Every structure is written in C-alpha cells, then in structure tokens.
Amino acid sequence: MLPYATIQEAETSLGRSLTTLETTWFNYTSDMSDYIIYCHNILFLFLIFSIVPLFYIFIELLFSNHVTRYKIQPKVKFSVYENFKCWFNVMKMFVLCVGPLQLVSYPSIQMIGVRTSLPLPSLMEIISQLVVYFLIEDYTNYWIHRFFHCKWGYEKIHKVHHEYSAPIGFAAPHAHWVEVLVLGIPSFLGPAIVPGHMITFWLWIALRQIEAIETHSGYDFPWTFTKYIPFYGGADYHDYHHYVGGQSQSNFASVFTYCDYIYGTDKGYRYQKRLLQQLKDGSKGDSKQNGGSYASVSDIKSE
Ligand SMILES: [Zn+2]
Numbered sequence: 001m002l003p004y005a006t007i008q009e010a011e012t013s014l015g016r017s018l019t020t021l022e023t024t025w026f027n028y029t030s031d032m033s034d035y036i037i038y039c040h041n042i043l044f045l046f047l048i049f050s051i052v053p054l055f056y057i058f059i060e061l062l063f064s065n066h067v068t069r070y071k072i073q074p075k076v077k078f079s080v081y082e083n084f085k086c087w088f089n090v091m092k093m094f095v096l097c098v099g100p101l102q103l104v105s106y107p108s109i110q111m112i113g114v115r116t117s118l119p120l121p122s123l124m125e126i127i128s129q130l131v132v133y134f135l136i137e138d139y140t141n142y143w144i145h146r147f148f149h150c151k152w153g154y155e156k157i158h159k160v161h162h163e164y165s166a167p168i169g170f171a172a173p174h175a176h177w178v179e180v181l182v183l184g185i186p187s188f189l190g191p192a193i194v195p196g197h198m199i200t201f202w203l204w205i206a207l208r209q210i211e212a213i214e215t216h217s218g219y220d221f222p223w224t225f226t227k228y229i230p231f232y233g234g235a236d237y238h239d240y241h242h243y244v245g246g247q248s249q250s251n252f253a254s255v256f257t258y259c260d261y262i263y264g265t266d267k268g269y270r271y272q273k274r275l276l277q278q279l280k281d282g283s284k285g286d287s288k289q290n291g292g293s294y295a296s297v298s299d300i301k302s303e
C-alpha cells in the first residue's frame with residue numbers, strides 16, 4: 001500500500017509532479033494491499049496462458065496456406081480439440097500448482113524487497129533489470145533442465161513436458177508439478193539478486209511466459225522481433241529439443257544459445273542444421289515442400 005494519502009502528499013514527498021503513469025499507479029494502488037498487487041500475477045498468467053497461444057491457432061486456421069512454410073514440423077497437426085485438451089490440462093496445473101504457488105510465495109517477494117511505491121522505475125531501469133533476470137534464469141534453467149534429462153529425472157518428471165515431440169503454444173507450461181515448482185526457483189533468483197519494482201516483476205513473469213509460448217509455438221517466423229535479440233534461441237532451437245525427445249543431449253537452454261555453446265550441448269542441433277542445409281542444396285524443390293522441417297532430416301535418416 002502506498003505511504004501517501006493523496007497525490008499532493010506524494011508530490012511533496014518526491015519533490016516534483018507525478019507523471020501520468022505515476023498518477024495512474026497511485027489511483028489504482030493507493031487503497032490496495034501489496035499482497036493483492038502481487039497476486040495480479042495470477043490473473044496475468046491465466047490470461048497469457050489462455051490467450052497468447054490462440055494467436056498461433058488462429059493463423060493456422062485462417063492463413064494455413066501462407067504460414068505452413070514457417071511450421072517447423074509441418075507434417076504434425078493438432079486439431080482445435082487437441083489444443084483445447086492441452087489448455088485444459090495446463091489450467092488444471094494452474095489451479096492446483098501455479099496459482100497456489102503464487103499465493104504462498106508472497107513472503108519471499110516481501111523478503112527480497114520488491115517495492116510497490118513511488119517513484120515508478122525508469123524505462124532504462126526496467127530494461128536493464130529484465131536483461132539480468134533473463135540471463136540469470138536462462139543459466140539456472142539450463143542446469144536444472146540438463147539434470148532433468150538424466151535417466152531418473154526424465155522418467156520420473158521431465159517426460160511429461162516431452163509428451164509433445166512437436167510442441168504447440170499451449171504446451172509451453174505443460175509439465176509435471178515437480179518441474180513447475182522447481183523451475184519456479186530460477187524465476188525468483190533474478191528479482192532476489194536485483195530487486196526492482198512490482199511493475200518490473202509483473203513484466204518479467206509475463207514476458208518469460210510469452211517467450212516460452214513463442215518457443216513452443218511450432219512456428220519459426222522470420223519477422224518476429226526476437227530474431228534481433230543476440231544469442232536468442234527461439235522456436236526452431238527449442239523445437240529441435242522436443243523433436244529428439246528423451247534422448248536429447250542438445251539445446252537445454254530456455255532462452256539463449258550461449259550456455260549450450262559454452263558447454264557443448266548444441267552439437268546435435270548444429271549437425272542436423274548442416275544436414276538440412278545439405279538436403280536443401282541437393283534438392284531445393286523437395287526442401288521447399290517440406291518447409292525446412294526436421295521431418296525432412298528424418299526422411300534422410302530413413303533412407
Ligand atoms: Zn527437455
């Protein structure tokens with residue numbers, strides 16, 4: 001809850017007028033407890049998990065002819081009902097695990113000092129903190145994910161996430177509840193090391209989920225702005241990890257490619273890319289038909 005009773009009081013305390021955004025924040029949160037402000041995350045996560053993947057379903061339904069060439073595994077198709085089933089399973093996990101985790105994790109947010117007060121953070125502060133959060137989460141997630149690919153971790157826990165060898169947007173958070181809980185830790189590490197404003201925290205959780213949905217979308221569009229982010233893995237990168245499945249010792253990182261490069265766990269992916277390139281160079285007509293998919297690589301294997 002804000003420590004000011006009125007806007008005038010806030011302006012006197014800050015020694016300047018409030019910006020439009022700060023006035024909006026004041027009006028919205030002045031009577032709200034910090035706990036309720038934090039719990040907005042549950043609503044944001046629900047909306048993101050439910051709405052963002054719809055974008056990929058709609059373009060597949062409405063513009064199939066135009067987007068099939070960007071589908072990473074074009075031979076695999078999921079019906080609307082199968083998508084809905086996946087969403088329903090994710091929602092069950094959301095109600096039983098993600099939601100309650102958000103509700104009880106508030107003390108840790110208080111402890112690390114995520115603030116809700118004025119002034120609001122500058123754009124530069126938000127961006128720099130988000131970069132740090134992404135880097136910390138990516139590095140930690142890499143090692144946890146790699147551990148999940150040991151025999152025990154895969155069989156007991158991680159197998160659930162790999163049920164989709166050709167992932168779809170709704171399958172991004174589809175995982176065993178233990179994985180959901182454990183992978184929640186890296187998400188909190190960044191804000192714990194570099195605590196910021198609640199708005200930055202909201203943005204962090206939202207952007208990370210949107211990124212996960214994009215990398216599981218099954219589509220590798222050349223026009224997404226994420227193509228301009230240095231060392232960004234993207235859909236093609238993570239799709240390969242799902243395509244190989246339990247045997248995969250490649251592409252463990254969730255966001256960037258540098259961890260897999262440093263620790264030598266991108267060799268399988270690079271090999272497949274080279275093989276695919278050779279296939280394209282050898283028979284351009286065929287590769288156009290396959291849309292540059294891994295399916296064409298598996299065709300080489302089976303020959
Ligand atoms: Zn995996």
Ligand SMILES: [Zn+2]
Pocket residue numbers: 161167172216238242
């Ligand atoms: Zn995945």
